[in-house]
Amino acid sequence: MLDHTHAPDAQSWVSCANAADTDFPIQNLPFGRFRRAGSHDAVRVGVAIGDQVLDLHALGQLDPQVAVLLGSMAQGELNGFMAQGRAARIALRHALFEGLSAQPSGTASLWRARAESLLVPQDEAEMALPCRIGDYTDFYTGIHHATTVGKLFRPDNPLLPNYKWVPIGYHGRSSSIGVSGQAFPRPWGQVKGEGDAPVFAPSRRLDYELELGFFVGPPNAPGMPLDMAQAEASLFGATLLNDWSARDVQAWEYQPLGPFLAKNFSTTISPWIVTMEALAPFRAPFVRDAADPQPLPYLDSATNRERGAIAIGLEVWIQTHQMRAQGQSAVRVSASSFADAYWTPAQLLAHHASNGCNLQPGDLMGSGTQSGPAANQGGSLLELSQGGKAPFALENGETRTFLQDGDCVILRGFCESAAARRIGFGDCAGTLLPAMARA
Amino acid sequence: MLDHTHAPDAQSWVSCANAADTDFPIQNLPFGRFRRAGSHDAVRVGVAIGDQVLDLHALGQLDPQVAVLLGSMAQGELNGFMAQGRAARIALRHALFEGLSAQPSGTASLWRARAESLLVPQDEAEMALPCRIGDYTDFYTGIHHATTVGKLFRPDNPLLPNYKWVPIGYHGRSSSIGVSGQAFPRPWGQVKGEGDAPVFAPSRRLDYELELGFFVGPPNAPGMPLDMAQAEASLFGATLLNDWSARDVQAWEYQPLGPFLAKNFSTTISPWIVTMEALAPFRAPFVRDAADPQPLPYLDSATNRERGAIAIGLEVWIQTHQMRAQGQSAVRVSASSFADAYWTPAQLLAHHASNGCNLQPGDLMGSGTQSGPAANQGGSLLELSQGGKAPFALENGETRTFLQDGDCVILRGFCESAAARRIGFGDCAGTLLPAMARA
Numbered sequence: 001m002l003d004h005t006h007a008p009d010a011q012s013w014v015s016c017a018n019a020a021d022t023d024f025p026i027q028n029l030p031f032g033r034f035r036r037a038g039s040h041d042a043v044r045v046g047v048a049i050g051d052q053v054l055d056l057h058a059l060g061q062l063d064p065q066v067a068v069l070l071g072s073m074a075q076g077e078l079n080g081f082m083a084q085g086r087a088a089r090i091a092l093r094h095a096l097f098e099g100l101s102a103q104p105s106g107t108a109s110l111w112r113a114r115a116e117s118l119l120v121p122q123d124e125a126e127m128a129l130p131c132r133i134g135d136y137t138d139f140y141t142g143i144h145h146a147t148t149v150g151k152l153f154r155p156d157n158p159l160l161p162n163y164k165w166v167p168i169g170y171h172g173r174s175s176s177i178g179v180s181g182q183a184f185p186r187p188w189g190q191v192k193g194e195g196d197a198p199v200f201a202p203s204r205r206l207d208y209e210l211e212l213g214f215f216v217g218p219p220n221a222p223g224m225p226l227d228m229a230q231a232e233a234s235l236f237g238a239t240l241l242n243d244w245s246a247r248d249v250q251a252w253e254y255q256p257l258g259p260f261l262a263k264n265f266s267t268t269i270s271p272w273i274v275t276m277e278a279l280a281p282f283r284a285p286f287v288r289d290a291a292d293p294q295p296l297p298y299l300d301s302a303t304n305r306e307r308g309a310i311a312i313g314l315e316v317w318i319q320t321h322q323m324r325a326q327g328q329s330a331v332r333v334s335a336s337s338f339a340d341a342y343w344t345p346a347q348l349l350a351h352h353a354s355n356g357c358n359l360q361p362g363d364l365m366g367s368g369t370q371s372g373p374a375a376n377q378g379g380s381l382l383e384l385s386q387g388g389k390a391p392f393a394l395e396n397g398e399t400r401t402f403l404q405d406g407d408c409v410i411l412r413g414f415c416e417s418a419a420a421r422r423i424g425f426g427d428c429a430g431t432l433l434p435a436m437a438r439a
Numbered sequence: 440m441l442d443h444t445h446a447p448d449a450q451s452w453v454s455c456a457n458a459a460d461t462d463f464p465i466q467n468l469p470f471g472r473f474r475r476a477g478s479h480d481a482v483r484v485g486v487a488i489g490d491q492v493l494d495l496h497a498l499g500q501l502d503p504q505v506a507v508l509l510g511s512m513a514q515g516e517l518n519g520f521m522a523q524g525r526a527a528r529i530a531l532r533h534a535l536f537e538g539l540s541a542q543p544s545g546t547a548s549l550w551r552a553r554a555e556s557l558l559v560p561q562d563e564a565e566m567a568l569p570c571r572i573g574d575y576t577d578f579y580t581g582i583h584h585a586t587t588v589g590k591l592f593r594p595d596n597p598l599l600p601n602y603k604w605v606p607i608g609y610h611g612r613s614s615s616i617g618v619s620g621q622a623f624p625r626p627w628g629q630v631k632g633e634g635d636a637p638v639f640a641p642s643r644r645l646d647y648e649l650e651l652g653f654f655v656g657p658p659n660a661p662g663m664p665l666d667m668a669q670a671e672a673s674l675f676g677a678t679l680l681n682d683w684s685a686r687d688v689q690a691w692e693y694q695p696l697g698p699f700l701a702k703n704f705s706t707t708i709s710p711w712i713v714t715m716e717a718l719a720p721f722r723a724p725f726v727r728d729a730a731d732p733q734p735l736p737y738l739d740s741a742t743n744r745e746r747g748a749i750a751i752g753l754e755v756w757i758q759t760h761q762m763r764a765q766g767q768s769a770v771r772v773s774a775s776s777f778a779d780a781y782w783t784p785a786q787l788l789a790h791h792a793s794n795g796c797n798l799q800p801g802d803l804m805g806s807g808t809q810s811g812p813a814a815n816q817g818g819s820l821l822e823l824s825q826g827g828k829a830p831f832a833l834e835n836g837e838t839r840t841f842l843q844d845g846d847c848v849i850l851r852g853f854c855e856s857a858a859a860r861r862i863g864f865g866d867c868a869g870t871l872l873p874a875m876a877r878a
Contacts, residue, residue, distance in 0.1 A: 134573075134613060135613050150695075162637075168695075170610070171609070171699065175796070175799050184661065184795065187794035188794055200735050200736070224875075225877070227878070252601055253607070257607055257698065260576075260610065261790070261794045265662075356704045356705075357615055360614050
């Protein structure tokens, strides 16, 4: 599965991509869509390299061999390429790796000579959603999150009997998914009042959720399931995902059909899709505790047991309004790992298609909140503040139970191992604005 | 609100549109998308008139004045027109009415002279989805359904405390929405087994749900709610909707996040969108029982109280495999009315946007199952068979608790009043195929 594009010592002629702390070394090469900030240019597909964006439209014009591999991406659209699957991704990855490599070659020389037309600094780029997202599904794979939150909603029954058998999921809202940098007003909603009647008011328990998002590549036809091998092959790549949640609205509305307005006002993802190839060195065994039920056969395979999981470190950072006003950087509030997820991405996709539901290129599957086993590893404020009962202190002395207006929440993710070059996801940042006045 | 296009005695030169039992008199004029059956033509937008389809692409080429009103519809796409809103719909409705009218006029003469190029028989047309559906939301406005089903899932707690305050809804799956004529295999899924472990098997409790679907026209910007007047103005029109449901899968998977694989394998809608203008003569008062909570202010308006509801008669018909084999027509199994819905379409949309969630042209809102108050008015088999405990007889002597392979379920809808011409929705038919074999 690993090849020379995963060599930890490989370097790029784009020298900033060789910095130890970059999220985007030549081993990563994630896809996003961008235009020059402030321009009215059409959106283009690009690849992150160091602190630059490689413009695939310009690249296609420069290099006819690569243009063939790009297909419809040259027109600024990623979904067509996503539909092609693994072989097309690998071919393009190899071509990009060669052209960006510090190792001398005709291709690398050609690209390097035209660097000025090919590269756009990321801080001069305005990012768009990386692809057209038809349907968005959110799962619930964080068992520590499900247990902690379950205790708050159902003290005597935290983990329901289906949890260890079914990869629990529900449909989310596509239209309100935005890219890192998204800002949105505090939502209004119905919440429980003092008496029987609810109150319609701005949410007072606004929260984030630390998640990963997995994008679907090749589709399955309606009625046709995906076995575990097909599901693994149909995964395109991953982003960070913040499933903003209004907990007071959720508590009042969610029975019997699940979360709705508590979550569909905004969902933020990071702009870069890290491909399954870039994640390959960080695959890990999927181990089900012997005391737990083993997955049913349609969710099981030898490959999944050997390397179905992915070790992705995850962090939540917050920069409050006060911190910004005082010139202070964001502070980290928690950290966890996707290695703790109860189901693997291939299991989520195989389950999703198991009834014949058709998945399409660009469809997005959220992982659910990723919390670690420790109390300070909660992937949401609901967990960190024990349901809002225990304010916790930020490093600058401010405290939080839930989010305050002006808070910017930044998710970060990265993969590290002794045998591979560190790769990262880039920031997934979103800012809560004050509620809008209502007539 | 009513004008000469609603006159009950208006007739068309398309004489089949004057038949007493047609769903599509000149007062209706619903939009759909079609191509000639068996052709590889691009899909075109059409309007149903009697048993014919008026081809708007051909019409635009014939009549430049109408071409201006059609805009992007001439290219076979309805969403752009949906975004324009009520004034554009009314202008086009008036132009279509004049051109199709039996009243002599230059326009009517011109169209009539070219009838052969403008009209395609519906039985020679293959229908597509009427528009691109970005997001699909399903509500739960059938209080009789919610009460009966609630008793089955929660005998001591059928109607939850939020039901009479919140228009309960959840997000559905867009990719698996198909148009009337859809056939799909019986889905597999996890269902409760004899012991603790579930079983992965074809669903044994496959059901339909009798619903209406409402399409969104003009969008709201992210973060910007719609008040009741704006919500009413943002409705485009309605179809019939069958929310097929695997009850055994649903019972096992639905807690705590709601229905997922139990419903996302297929959803069938009727091909024609009946516009809000065609429904105008059938608007009815929205009356909340004095013993019930009155709607919160954001869900209330004088207009909604006066005419927020719509009186639409609804029916379910079934044609079994045996009936088809013996040349028997479908038999009616139940009837109900959308006038019994607990919330109006404008309330659903105002609630959906109340947190700032952005709705887009072509988004679809299901009404939830529409059952009448009587036991034989259930809009699903779950209700008619008392949760599968009481088989009921079809007219030909067959019995059903849930659907059998080969059953074709046909939803029908129509509006009738003493003061207006009857209009209908056309059939919403779907067929259950046997489960596919699994390795």
